[in-house]
Amino acid sequence: MVRAEVDILDNVTAYAAIGLQEFEYNQNLISPAWITGADGSFQQYTTWERLRFRSLAANAGIRATATTGPIDHALNLQVSGSRFSHFQSLSYGPDLDRGTIYDPVVTPMPSLTDPGDPLKVVETESFSIGIADTMSFMDDRVQFTAGLRYQKVDVATFDYDWGSAETATYESDAWSPAFGLVVKPWENVSLYANYIQGLQPGMTVSSFFANAGEVFPPYVSKQYEAGVKVDWGRVRTTLAAFQIAQPNVLYTYDAKTDLYTAALNGEQRNRGIELNAYGEIVDGVRLLSGVTFLEAVQTKTADGAFDGKRARGAPRVRAVVGGEWDTPFLEGLTLSGRLTYTSNQTVDNTTPDLTIPSWTTVDLGARYSFDSRWSEKPVTVRFDVENVFDKSYWVTADTGFLPLSQPRTFRLSTAFKF
Incomplete structure (x- = not known):
């Protein structure tokens, strides 16, 4: 590049x-x-x-x-x-x-x-x-x-x-x-609203379907958003409402090929509210959190067969709460944690009552930064544990598949500056 x-x-x-x-x-x-x-x-x-x-x-x-x-x-x-x-x-x-x-x-x-x-x-x-x-x-x-x-x-x-x-x-x-x-x-308050359109290439059907290789026609996406941002001093908050429209895909079983066929059928309309808060609540303690409430439904389907039904792979609630603490007992050591919650999701647009359950995971981590005696540049060592309690769950139901969660995972890395 x-x-x-x-x-x-x-x-x-x-x-x-x-x-x-x-x-x-x-x-x-x-x-x-x-x-x-x-x-x-x-x-x-x-x-x-x-x-x-x-x-x-x-x-x-x-x-x-x-x-x-x-x-x-x-x-x-x-x-x-x-x-x-x-x-x-x-x-x-x-x-x-x-x-x-x-x-x-x-x-x-x-x-x-x-x-x-x-x-x-x-x-x-x-x-x-x-x-x-x-x-x-x-x-x-x-x-x-x-x-x-x-x-x-x-x-x-x-x-x-x-x-x-x-x-x-x-x-x-x-x-x-x-x-x-x-x-x-006011100096610390911003109100905003926007509207945007965009022409997007159509989806290419993957090799797992009977009509593999088919490309759906391009479509015009539409997005509306309005919200407010407030700077409270140590903490900033944002509240936004949005609506996004995108093509709706249905998967139907093809007995001749013993596979499923993907086809466009109406639109998927996503409406939601998103609330975020971030900042340093006290010296050395930082917070980053957010919650999204989403209503994803099918619209304009053939003969109205699925109008108003939940769309596949879209949780009604998703929340993340994370934080960092600069420890006072060891300079350069920061401890972190994150909790993620995702509510249940519909598996198939044609059977919206079939769902995968909600899931919650906890991640913990630590990083230690110090000056290298050789280069006089900072070195940062990170150790993270993802999915601390080894939770087993279905991650999402998007695109018609159910991927399994990652097990408890340990990551160790070091970053050098020259």
Whole structure:
């Protein structure tokens, strides 16, 4: 990645950046389990998968400041573009009968056929040009931002087995507005509200589904947010209300392939309230906490079949409370802790009453900083224990899968400055 900027005038700066990323991996994979019985019995299939991803992105623009009468302006004009390529090759092995999720049967990995070099299956190109102006007046007590962006997204899919001929293309463009307002009625209080739209590439269906490789069309996301920030001195608090709309995906069983098929069906509307508090409550003791109340429901589904039903993988409550203590008995030693709570989640959009239970975890840690006698630079040693009580739980129900939690985990690291 390369970035550069140059001051053309005292109040005008030009900038540009370009970056390239490529990575690949090769895995023999036991697929996610398909539940086959009410007793928790399940089957899995095996795959050998080779994947490669390549991303090229660039942007350039101009920032400028100006004053017109009582109003100060901060202007930004930006042009950006990117190309994302997804390469894949895949071979399937036999299905494995694994017992039940409560009493699983461990079997050796079967031998699989090498799928060969990964071939291109999806390529996404995007382009945007936008301009924004942040206007400040009344000694910066009022700030208003207005922006407009033109976006274009082109998606091409290729034959999943051969990676040569195009199988489908999507082209979409949109003008996306953005507005934001900040008002400071008092020095320590800020009220804000914003609205933003954005054109997003559609999801690519993973290899675990019957319609693997299908790319859903691009969509326009919409986000509303309003809130208040208060500086109480030692502690700062924020309270925000938000709404975000995104495509809704349903998974249905395909008897012909013995797999599930992913398909778009309406929207998922997320409405919530978020409260955060952070700061140094007394000397040497710092607090960082937050709680989110979320209502995620399906809307605009076919024939209204699932309208108003809970959306998959969205807990109604999520709370995090963390803190740090600079110990008085040993200079440089800081102890930390964090408690995380997540309420239950719906597993499947088509059966919203089927849920995974809530879970709570505790993490503890310590870090010790001291000056190195060799370099006279600080050295920091960290030791953390995640999931202290070795809680076993389902992490989330997003994308139709149920990943298991990590067990109790110990981490030790050291950071040096030169």
